[in-house]
C-alpha cells in the first residue's frame with residue numbers, strides 16, 4: 001500500500017467589511033451577497049477540480065487547513081460546512097488536522113465561535129493589530145480595543161485553546177512606550193501564538209511621513225523579541241512567536257518544503273509531485289490563481305481553471321528558497337550538509353559565504369547547522385542572497 005502523502009490546504013476569502021488603509025493583501029470591500037455567494041460556489045468548484053486532478057497522487061491526507069483572507073470569519077456557516085464537506089474528496093482529513101480561521105475582532109460572536117468548534121475548527125487567529133485606540137483609528141480598523149478583549153473572552157468560552165493574535169508595530173507616531181503598552185496587553189492575553197509585523201507602506205502613502213525612523217524600528221523589533229522571550233514565547237520564525245507546541249503547523253509547511261494547495265483568488269500552491277504531470281526538472285512546481293475575485297469566479301463559472309501562473313522551479317530557485325525559508329526558522333536554521341548533498345552543483349561558494357556572514361556576526365554555525373544570530377535577525381534576505389551568490 002503506497003504511503004499517504006501529507007497535504008496542507010489554504011483557502012482564500014477576499015472580502016472584508018471595510019478596507020484598512022495600510023492593507024496590501026488581496027482583499028476587497030464586501031460586495032453584495034450574490035457576488036459573495038458566486039465566489040463561494042466557485043471555490044467549491046475549484047475544490048472539485050483539484051480533488052479530481054490530484055486523485056492520481058492518492059492516498060492524500062490533509063494535515064493542515066487554513067482559511068485566510070480578507071476576513072474569512074465573514075463566510076457563512078452554511079458555506080463553511082459545504083467547503084469542509086467537499087474537502088473530503090481529497091481523501092482523508094487527519095484526525096488531528098490543524099484547522100485555522102482568521103478573523104477580525106468585530107466579526108466574531110459567541111454563537112459563531114461555538115459553530116466553529118462544532119465544525120472542527122481548532123485554531124482561531126484574531127487580527128488585533130494594536131491595543132491603542134489612536135492607532136486603530138489611524139489604521140482605519142473596523143473595531144475598537146473592547147472588541148478585541150470581548151472576542152478573546154468569547155473564544156476562550158467556546159473552547160479555543162489555540163488562540164493567535166496579530167499585532168503590528170512601527171505605527172504612525174508610535175513610541176517605545178506605546179509599544180511597551182501593546183506588548184503588556186498581548187502578554188496578559190491567553191494567546192499561545194503571536195504574529196508580529198512591521199507596518200510597511202509605499203513611499204507615497206499619506207501615513208509614511210508619520211512612521212518611526214529606521215533605527216527606532218530596529219530597536220522595536222528587539223524590544224518585542226526580548227519581552228516575548230522573557231514571557232515564555234519562543235521566537236521560532238522572524239515574525240512569529242509561540243508557546244511550546246503551538247507553532248503554526250500550516251505555515252511551517254511553507255517554510256519547510258512541504259506540499260500545499262491554495263484555493264481561491266490569488267492563492268498560491270506548491271506541489272512537488274505535480275511536476276510528473278507537467279514535466280518539471282525535479283525541484284517542485286508552484287502556481288498561483290487569478291488575483292481578482294470576480295475574474296476568478298468567472299473563470300470557474302465557465303468551466304475553466306483559475307490558474308494563471310504555473311512554474312516548474314529550477315535548481316537555483318529551489319536552492320534560494322530552501323536557504324531563505326530555512327534561515328527564517330530561527331531555532332532550526334539550515335542543515336548545510338543536507339543542503340550540500342541535495343544541491344551539489346551550487347554550493348561551491350557556501351563555505352566562504354558562511355565565513356563572511358560569521359565575520360559580520362549575522363549567523364551562528366554549529367554542528368553543520370546555520371542559524372541567524374540575534375544580530376542577523378533583520379538581515380535574513382541579505383544573508384540568503386550572499387549564501388546563494390555564484
Ligand code: SF4
Nearest residue numbers: 016019020023027070
Ligand atoms: S481586515 Fe485585514 S485583510 Fe481586511 S482590509 Fe484590513 S488588514 Fe486587509
